[in-house]
Amino acid sequence: MASYEDKKKALLALMDELMEQDCVVAFSGGVDSSLLLCLACKYGKKHGTKVYGVMIRSILQPAKDYSIAKDVADELGAWFETLDIDELSVPQILGNSPQRCYYCKKFLFTSLLDFARERGIATVLEGTNEDDLHVYRPGLKAIRELGVISPLSQAGLTKADVRQMAMEYGISVSRRPSAPCLATRFPYDTALTVEGLRTVEKGEQMLKEAGFEVVRLRVHGNIARIEITPEKMPRILERHREVVEKLKALGYTYVTLDLEGFRSGSMDVGL
Numbered sequence: 001m002a003s004y005e006d007k008k009k010a011l012l013a014l015m016d017e018l019m020e021q022d023c024v025v026a027f028s029g030g031v032d033s034s035l036l037l038c039l040a041c042k043y044g045k046k047h048g049t050k051v052y053g054v055m056i057r058s059i060l061q062p063a064k065d066y067s068i069a070k071d072v073a074d075e076l077g078a079w080f081e082t083l084d085i086d087e088l089s090v091p092q093i094l095g096n097s098p099q100r101c102y103y104c105k106k107f108l109f110t111s112l113l114d115f116a117r118e119r120g121i122a123t124v125l126e127g128t129n130e131d132d133l134h135v136y137r138p139g140l141k142a143i144r145e146l147g148v149i150s151p152l153s154q155a156g157l158t159k160a161d162v163r164q165m166a167m168e169y170g171i172s173v174s175r176r177p178s179a180p181c182l183a184t185r186f187p188y189d190t191a192l193t194v195e196g197l198r199t200v201e202k203g204e205q206m207l208k209e210a211g212f213e214v215v216r217l218r219v220h221g222n223i224a225r226i227e228i229t230p231e232k233m234p235r236i237l238e239r240h241r242e243v244v245e246k247l248k249a250l251g252y253t254y255v256t257l258d259l260e261g262f263r264s265g266s267m268d269v270g271l
Helices: 004-018 029-045 064-076 101-116 130-134 139-145 159-168 194-209 229-238 239-250
Strands: 021-024 051-055 081-086 124-125 215-220 224-230 252-257
Touching: 004 029, 004 101, 004 159, 004 224, 021 029, 029 051, 029 064, 029 159, 051 064, 051 101, 064 081, 081 101, 101 124, 101 139, 130 159, 130 229, 139 194, 159 229, 194 215, 224 229, 229 239
Parallel strands: 021 051, 021 124, 051 081, 224 252
Antiparallel strands: 215 224
16 A cells, blocks of 8 residues: 555646646635645646636535635635536436436536636546545546546545645645535435525534534434534533524424434445
8 A cells, every 4th residue: 555655746746747737626625625726736836827726606515615715715826716506407416316426526527627618728627535436426427427637536645645735735724624515414315405405504504613513414304413523422412402492493393413423424324
């Protein structure tokens, strides 16, 4: 298995090569895409090429992500652009099918490729890491089909490697928790609604403001299932009346704490 230093060296060499021409980076303001944008800007400056950090804005992303992404793009010196898309216009996304991520990535990256082509840019990069290749990620198929480049996974960097490298480069969001799209809070084959997505966003934001930064609010009909890290469970039990009251005020009838704790991709169990 390659060492961290070997993987880092491979990534830097790849980015140096890729940035001999202008590029578009699919940018969310998360750790993976922020490291990618940072390196693109570093080598873009070396080669005199232009780097666009392009964020897709849709109902499936928390609204707060926009300001975070803009601040990071400014910090890194990239041209920041946004594309507004209506992902719920795609039936397979609206219906939250088990292949939703495939159709979503196809829709999203087709828009990014159109943006790039309009500017005469052939290179579009995105932030899949090595760990993403070993879990249920149907969207990766769409990324490959469209010819989008994934430098982090190509160089073999895991999530931990990405965080370490982001800290070394002083990127402000290096410790930011992962934030997958809001559709992952609902069971597959449950139709997504604007109201449901915004409500779960409000619920999670409330929990984060209460000190539970790593959190998922999974929704099963009128049941809100809270996933937090096990070490924070005593704290949420101390504040359970406040949490229950606020979540019920959002419209949930029952509020539960998942004793297995936070698990990325827990809605994929059984697939």
